[in-house]
Amino acid sequence: MGHKMKNYLTPLLVALLVLLSVFGYTQTDLPITQQAIQQCLNKDLSSALATVDRAVGSPEEKDSPRSWYVKSFIHKEIFKTSTIPTIIEEHRTKSVEALEKCIEIDINNTEWEQCRVLLDYIAAHYYNEANSLATSRSNQDNEKPLALFKEFKRLKSLSSPGSNLAKDEKQFKVAMGQRYYSLWESAPKRDTDLIEKSESYFLEAMAIDTSDCEISYNIVVGLYNRGVYKIRQLGASTDISELIMIQEESVNLFKKAIPYIKHAYANCPNKPDVVRAMYFIHRSLDREEAAEKYKQELETLLRNK
Amino acid sequence: MYKLVLLLMIIFVGGVSFTPFDDAEKIDDSNTVIIIKANYLYQFASNNNWPDNYKKGKFFVGVLGNTPLFDEMVTKYGAKPVGNQIIEVVNLRDFSSARFMHILYVDKTKKLDMPRITKELKGESTLIVSSFEGGLTMGADINFKTVDSNVKYELNKASLDVKKITAGIKILQWAIK
Numbered sequence: 268m269g270h271k272m273k274n275y276l277t278p279l280l281v282a283l284l285v286l287l288s289v290f291g292y293t294q295t296d297l298p299i300t301q302q303a304i305q306q307c308l309n310k311d312l313s314s315a316l317a318t319v320d321r322a323v324g325s326p327e328e329k330d331s332p333r334s335w336y337v338k339s340f341i342h343k344e345i346f347k348t349s350t351i352p353t354i355i356e357e358h359r360t361k362s363v364e365a366l367e368k369c370i371e372i373d374i375n376n377t378e379w380e381q382c383r384v385l386l387d388y389i390a391a392h393y394y395n396e397a398n399s400l401a402t403s404r405s406n407q408d409n410e411k412p413l414a415l416f417k418e419f420k421r422l423k424s425l426s427s428p429g430s431n432l433a434k435d436e437k438q439f440k441v442a443m444g445q446r447y448y449s450l451w452e453s454a455p456k457r458d459t460d461l462i463e464k465s466e467s468y469f470l471e472a473m474a475i476d477t478s479d480c481e482i483s484y485n486i487v488v489g490l491y492n493r494g495v496y497k498i499r500q501l502g503a504s505t506d507i508s509e510l511i512m513i514q515e516e517s518v519n520l521f522k523k524a525i526p527y528i529k530h531a532y533a534n535c536p537n538k539p540d541v542v543r544a545m546y547f548i549h550r551s552l553d554r555e556e557a558a559e560k561y562k563q564e565l566e567t568l569l570r571n572k
Numbered sequence: 573m574y575k576l577v578l579l580l581m582i583i584f585v586g587g588v589s590f591t592p593f594d595d596a597e598k599i600d601d602s603n604t605v606i607i608i609k610a611n612y613l614y615q616f617a618s619n620n621n622w623p624d625n626y627k628k629g630k631f632f633v634g635v636l637g638n639t640p641l642f643d644e645m646v647t648k649y650g651a652k653p654v655g656n657q658i659i660e661v662v663n664l665r666d667f668s669s670a671r672f673m674h675i676l677y678v679d680k681t682k683k684l685d686m687p688r689i690t691k692e693l694k695g696e697s698t699l700i701v702s703s704f705e706g707g708l709t710m711g712a713d714i715n716f717k718t719v720d721s722n723v724k725y726e727l728n729k730a731s732l733d734v735k736k737i738t739a740g741i742k743i744l745q746w747a748i749k
Contacts, residue, residue, distance in 0.1 A: 448597055485597055488599050491600065498604045499600075501608070501611040502648060503649060507619065507742045507743070508742070508746070510608070517604065518721045553721055553723060554721070
């Protein structure tokens with residue numbers, strides 16, 4: 268039903284847009300800017316950009332917030348339709364710069380409402396890219412998602428000062444935690460600093476939302492799998508003293524996971540992943556009765572799924 | 573008026589969608605206690621010394637009543653050398669003394685078989701490893717014991733001496749006192 272509604276809305280919105288744009292042109296004191304808007308509406312973005320650059324360079328229109336807003340808008344249209352990262356980055360930056368200029372000279376706040384909407388759009392674009400890069404295996408740059416997220420927060424602080432970004436902050440930290448976990452999992456030597464970074468991001472996310480069982484579950488997986496990985500390295504070349512030491516290190520990690528799995532279980536007792544983790548941790552700590560209890564619980568959950 | 577146009581354009585063409593996150597990470601399903609016990613069995617095989625007449629042919633490790641432990645032993649230590657011998661791991665559903673084992677692991681599910689096992693193996697140089705409370709008193713030479721969630725072992729040196737199996741210094745050193 269919702270899907271059909273969207274299809275009806277599309278031609279209506281297009282018609283409305285055309286009508287409003289034609290009507291809007293008849294009244295203007297900014298002819299160059301107006302020409303740029305027309306070119307933009309005609310999807311001739313390169314001409315629109317050249318025209319608006321002429322507008323913001325002209326003595327008559329350079330001090331108009333509207334001209335700077337239109338410039339920002341055109342840059343936004345260019346990066347929005349592009350798939351080339353360098354183009355996106357260049358035009359997104361220019362869009363923000365023009366928008367900031369618009370806000371700076373817009374003493375009477377005549378453009379503020381559109382500026383705020385555009386700021387939110389660009390902020391969301393930064394946010395999406397930050398999260399996408401954070402979870403992308405092909406992205407090698409660990410700092411890039413952080414920089415993008417920082418810009419998202421800066422733009423949100425301009426568009427909605429004092430707004431609560433806790434939910435976004437939490438999701439981004441989870442994405443970074445997952446990133447470092449994946450890096451650890453694929454690193455040939457399973458470097459400890461990677462898994463510790465993952466854990467620290469998850470802990471930061473958990474501090475934001477203490478009731479989220481998926482975050483505490485992710486912390487459990489990091490600690491538990493790190494311990495299991497150590498034990499899996501045992502082999503014919505392992506000395507008995509190493510075996511004793513590795514086992515102790517792993518058991519300490521399993522024990523460290525207990526408060527987090529208890530937290531996850533308290534909040535999501537019906538999630539099979541959580542019950543499975545509960546079962547595995549107790550099994551690894553050789554607590555047979557408890558392990559059996561959670562094993563049964565897991566089987567019941569999966570049966571009733 | 574143009575403001576409305578541009579505003580509508582943003583709303584209309586710029587629908588913002590937030591990227592969904594990947595699924596939660598997956599927990600490793602390896603049974604760590606099994607991995608550790610298997611490694612211990614290998615340590616017992618390679619760090620103890622059997623009489624010369626048992627140093628020919630294959631080095632047999634029998635696993636009674638624990639298929640996951642047998643699987644782990646075969647995967648990781650099957651065909652590994654112990655001195656001049658090669659390890660062969662045997663999965664035993666029921667005990668039989670017909671075939672000699674250098675090491676026989678007796679799972680707790682086979683605890684009730686212990687009296688028969690010790691009786692039938694009397695005089696043989698088979699190292700019996702158990703994994704249940706009271707294993708040593710029931711005749712095992714080594715018994716796995718969990719101490720503060722760590723798998724450790726206790727050892728009966730006197731029974732090993734009777735079987736002419738010389739416990740290695742490291743095996744003696746790490747046994748629970």
